[in-house]
Amino acid sequence: MALRNIREIGDRVLEKTCRPVAEVTPKIVDLVNDMVETMYEANGVGLAAPQVGILKRIVVIDVDPVEANPIIMINPEILEVSEETQTGDEGCLSVPGKAGQVTRPMKVKARAQDINMETYEIEGEGLLARAICHELDHLDGILYVTKVEGELHGMEAPEDVEIED
Amino acid sequence: MANAVNIRELALLSLLEMQQEGKQSHRVIRGVLDKYQYLPKQDRAFFTRLCQGTLEYRPQLDYILNQYSSVKTKKMKPVIREILRMAVYQLYYMDQVPDSAVVNEAVKLAMKKGFKSLKGFVNGVLRTAVRDKGNLKFPGPDQPLKYLEVQYAMPEYLADKWLKAYGLEQTAKICQAFLEEKPLTVRLRDHGSQEEKEAILQELEEAGVEVLPAPYLEMARILKGYNTLQYLPAFYEGKLQVQDVSSMLAVECAGIQPGQKVLDLCAAPGGKTILAADRTGESGSVLSRDLTDYKTELIRDNLERCNIHHVKTEARDAAISDPALLDQMDVVIADVPCSGYGVIGRKPDIKYRASLENQQELVDLQRAILKNAASYVKPGGVLLFSTCTIAEEENENNVRFIREELGLKSESLDPYLPEELHCASTQEGYLQLLPGTHSCDGFFVSRFRKC
Numbered sequence: 382m383a384l385r386n387i388r389e390i391g392d393r394v395l396e397k398t399c400r401p402v403a404e405v406t407p408k409i410v411d412l413v414n415d416m417v418e419t420m421y422e423a424n425g426v427g428l429a430a431p432q433v434g435i436l437k438r439i440v441v442i443d444v445d446p447v448e449a450n451p452i453i454m455i456n457p458e459i460l461e462v463s464e465e466t467q468t469g470d471e472g473c474l475s476v477p478g479k480a481g482q483v484t485r486p487m488k489v490k491a492r493a494q495d496i497n498m499e500t501y502e503i504e505g506e507g508l509l510a511r512a513i514c515h516e517l518d519h520l521d522g523i524l525y526v527t528k529v530e531g532e533l534h535g536m537e538a539p540e541d542v543e544i545e546d
Numbered sequence: 547m548a549n550a551v552n553i554r555e556l557a558l559l560s561l562l563e564m565q566q567e568g569k570q571s572h573r574v575i576r577g578v579l580d581k582y583q584y585l586p587k588q589d590r591a592f593f594t595r596l597c598q599g600t601l602e603y604r605p606q607l608d609y610i611l612n613q614y615s616s617v618k619t620k621k622m623k624p625v626i627r628e629i630l631r632m633a634v635y636q637l638y639y640m641d642q643v644p645d646s647a648v649v650n651e652a653v654k655l656a657m658k659k660g661f662k663s664l665k666g667f668v669n670g671v672l673r674t675a676v677r678d679k680g681n682l683k684f685p686g687p688d689q690p691l692k693y694l695e696v697q698y699a700m701p702e703y704l705a706d707k708w709l710k711a712y713g714l715e716q717t718a719k720i721c722q723a724f725l726e727e728k729p730l731t732v733r734l735r736d737h738g739s740q741e742e743k744e745a746i747l748q749e750l751e752e753a754g755v756e757v758l759p760a761p762y763l764e765m766a767r768i769l770k771g772y773n774t775l776q777y778l779p780a781f782y783e784g785k786l787q788v789q790d791v792s793s794m795l796a797v798e799c800a801g802i803q804p805g806q807k808v809l810d811l812c813a814a815p816g817g818k819t820i821l822a823a824d825r826t827g828e829s830g831s832v833l834s835r836d837l838t839d840y841k842t843e844l845i846r847d848n849l850e851r852c853n854i855h856h857v858k859t860e861a862r863d864a865a866i867s868d869p870a871l872l873d874q875m876d877v878v879i880a881d882v883p884c885s886g887y888g889v890i891g892r893k894p895d896i897k898y899r900a901s902l903e904n905q906q907e908l909v910d911l912q913r914a915i916l917k918n919a920a921s922y923v924k925p926g927g928v929l930l931f932s933t934c935t936i937a938e939e940e941n942e943n944n945v946r947f948i949r950e951e952l953g954l955k956s957e958s959l960d961p962y963l964p965e966e967l968h969c970a971s972t973q974e975g976y977l978q979l980l981p982g983t984h985s986c987d988g989f990f991v992s993r994f995r996k997c
Contacts, residue, residue: 382567421624422562424660446663447626448617 382411385419385433390476392434396522399429399436401456405498409439409455413496416441417451425474427512429519432475440516444508452503454493457517460502462486467507471515471525472536480536481529485511553589554632554655556582557596561628564601564895571601571895579774587773600628600635602699602725602894606684607631609696610638613682614674626664629656633672637679645676690714694721704887704900711938719982720936724891729768730775731760731986732786733794733817735824735852749780761985762964763798766791784852789817792888792934792979792989796881797821799962799977799993800930805829806876811864811919814841816848818879823849823857832857833875835864865914871922877930880919882912884933884940888988891981909939913947920952920996929954929994934987936980941990945976954994962993 388394402409412435420428420441427442442452465487472480489510492502505513515525526533560578564571575597579590600607608619611630619627633652636643649672656668685692694705694714698721708717736743750757750769755778760766767786772778780786797818802808802825810819810832819834826832834845834857842859849857862868864880885908886896916931923929931948933940948954956975960968963977967984971977976992 384566418624424625443623445623446661447615447623447667448621449623450621 382414382418384422385415387419387423387428387432387474388434390524390526392475394431394434394436395475395519395524397431397436398522399431399438399520401438402494405455405496409437410496412437413439413441413453417443417453420451420474421449423474426508427516428474429516431519431522438520440520442509442512442516444512453496454491454503454513454516455495455498457491457493457513457520459489459491459513459517461490463488463510467511468530469511471511471529473515473525476524476526476533478536479526479533481526481533482531483511483515483525483528484530485514489513491517553585553593554596554651555658557593557600557632558625558628558655558659560593560597561600561632562624564597565624570893571597572893583774590773595640596632596635598894599639600632603635603639604631604699604898605695605701606697606699607634607638609684610634610675610682611671614678615671625659626656626661626668629659629661630668630671633668634675637672637675649673649676687714687718694718698722698725700724701897701900703902704897707937716980716982720980720988721982723981724894724897726891728891729758729770730772730788731766731768731790733763733765733789733821734767735785735787735820736765737824746780746785749785750778753778753780760791762791762967763794766794782851784854787817787820787848787852789821790889790987790989792984792986792991793817793881793932794821795963795967795977795979795986796930796932796989796991797825797879799959799991800877800879800928801962801993802826802877803830807874808832808877808879809871809875809919809922810834810879810881811915812836812881812883813859813879814844816845818881819845819857820848820852820854822877822879823854826856828856830856833871834859835862837861837863864918865911867918867921873922873924875922875924875927877928878919878923879930879932880916881932881934882915884908884912884935885937886934887936888934888979888981888990891987905937905939909944912940912944913951916944916948917952920948920954920994923954923996925996927996928957929996931992931994933990935990936978936988941978941992942976945992948992948994954996957993957995959991959993 416428426444430437430439438456440454463486466484467487468484470480471483488506490504491513494500560574563569564574612618629652633648636648653665653668656664684696687693691702691705694700700721734743734746755772756770758768760768775781802822804827806826808822808826813819813834814836819832823832836842839861842861845859890897920929959972959977979986979989981988
């Protein structure tokens with residue numbers, strides 16, 4: 382396992398459409414493991430293959446704050462979205478230090494293949510729904526900054542902590 | 547402690563880096579210390595201790611955390627897990643930091659790393675750990691594997707291996723010795739002159755360094771209270787060489803005489819080569835080899851610093867036979883690549899990487915090297931075989947291989963060793979130094995003569 386370099390906005394690789402994965406080779410397994418490791422190290426909730434410079438339809442997502450439970454999505458597609466929406470701040474490891482308001486569906490249902498190329502379906506709500514939409518956009522060369530309502534803003538600096546007993 | 551937050555963040559990043567494939571903890575720590583040379587002495591010491599300790603005690607720290615966290619450490623995301631481990635290490639082993647400061651700094655660090663939502667979690671787990679510190683019980687000797695894993699922070703694979711070889715009491719002693727502070731041992735290059743020795747010692751004293759006697763050898767000393775070794779005149783003038791006593795003993799067992807031709811096969815960073823060169827004198831010569839240019843560069847740096855000109859370095863694979871050297875050498879030193887279990891006290895990452903799979907591969911490599919090493923010894927010359935491990939497969943079994951397959955004869959080590967180390971095996975031609983029993987790294991030395 383190794384950390385990969387995260388490509389940042391302005392890098393043309395982030396604007397391209399990714400190719401489907403036909404089979405899981407040992408190289409793909411390495412890539413997926415590295416993506417998970419890189420996501421954790423950067424403290425992100427999701428990472429798409431183009432963000433590490435690979436134009437393949439692979440994303441990894443983990444929205445749990447403590448526990449490591451990565452969701453691996455190969456050739457993912459969205460099946461259904463809810464009418465109900467959520468509007469809130471979104472950030473991206475490829476746009477460091479920034480955030481912006483984006484409206485996404487409250488729930489999504491998606492289909493993907495896992496690391497054994499077995500097809501599965503997943504339903505996400507709230508942050509997970511947002512992460513699935515955000516990461517899948519990457520596979521088609523779309524960054525969230527094109528969907529921001531209003532202005533991008535800097536991330537708030539960590540406030541001073543007061544710890545109560 | 548204005549810098550404390552940054553030091554902890556530096557430690558966090560270093561600990562995460564150490565867990566990546568191919569990274570060695572001592573190199574990561576050295577890299578940071580070299581980069582941040584301007585840091586005050588106490589910050590450097592705090593950083594080193596926190597990194598080493600958190601790495602070294604990992605199985606115990608995880609046991610403690612798992613008493614208080616609903617998410618077990620195995621399942622935790624790496625950044626938050628490392629922040630918690632660092633905090634528990636400080637709670638248990640760094641008395642100079644108040645418990646409340648440990649918790650506050652851990653929460654701040656988690657937030658700085660973007661884990662704002664985990665403020666409550668980090669705070670909760672650590673507060674409970676503080677409150678329960680006096681009550682927590684570790685598994686006892688009635689569960690030997692669990693006991694060794696938690697009390698002595700030794701992963702199951704090695705704990706099990708040594709339990710079978712040495713029994714519980716001896717294994718506990720070995721593991722305990724690994725956890726104790728490892729002093730920096732150096733060799734004084736006084737060339738046997740009392741005057742030169744006094745001069746070196748005085749130079750060290752003037753630099754404010756505390757110099758303590760080391761076990762077994764008069765030329766060895768323990769250094770304490772220095773800031774950056776590289777800045778000590780005695781060091782950069784080449785008057786001392788960093789080397790564990792065990793490694794000095796190995797070279798001494800070769801019994802090198804002035805004028806002899808010596809080959810050091812796996813030589814980096816060069817401690818043995820330099821001692822061998824000091825023994826041959828300029829009327830003799832040393833050929834010093836290691837696998838890569840990076841490694842021979844380390845040797846050359848040390849040779850240059852020590853102002854030694856009768857050593858030649860070459861990057862060569864010791865496992866590939868070199869016909870030019872057949873029957874050429876008075877002495878061949880083969881300190882072969884090994885599992886390194888003897889130096890776990892200095893390089894704790896070794897214990898986490900130990901596995902059964904690597905064992906046979908290593909032995910095959912060792913035997914390929916030993917076969918070549920023996921062929922380079924001239925008839926009547928000496929082969930010195932050593933490792934820094936405590937595994938029978940790599941030590942005693944290879945002695946048998948050298949005797950039976952390569953046809954060399956074991957020779958007693960007693961003439962070269964201080965009396966306190968004499969035992970049945972030294973007379974038979976080999977010595978296993980065990981941490982906890984002997985006052986040095988775990989090391990294996992054996993001596994053979996070619997007929």
